Amino acid sequence: MSDVITYDPLKVNLVIKGVAITGFADGTMIEIEKNEDAIMPYVGTQGEVSIAENADKTGTIKVTLQQTSPSVQYLNTLAKQKGDDAAFPISVINMNTNGVSASGTKARVKKMATETIDKEIKEREFEIFVADLDLI
Known part of the structure; x- marks a missing residue:
């Protein structure tokens, strides 16, 4: 009899510059x-x-949030920062069995999310460039 491995998305955390990102979109x-x-x-x-x-x-971390996520404004603010002090640490912590985690110390949000206004809740996607991506 083989083991059953369970995946729990609640065991995956994204931390950017010490702030836990919340409000992920469906999918x-x-x-x-x-x-x-x-x-x-x-x-x-x-x-x-x-x-x-x-x-x-180098690598890229794409994050998809609900437009209502409090993290949208945070990532848009990081996207506006410029200069040597704009780089930040990033960590994806996956505590699931066989989960792959990732981290880097020099990350930048490539651009602000596209703003789509509709009668329904939409998604906001951010691409984060990581100069020293380490997959664990």
């Missing part, structure tokens, strides 16, 4: 992706293979 809450592959294979004319290790540590 994909957080998406984490490295910007480039870890290796760059090279195949010569006669089939010899070499592999270069990619030193690019």
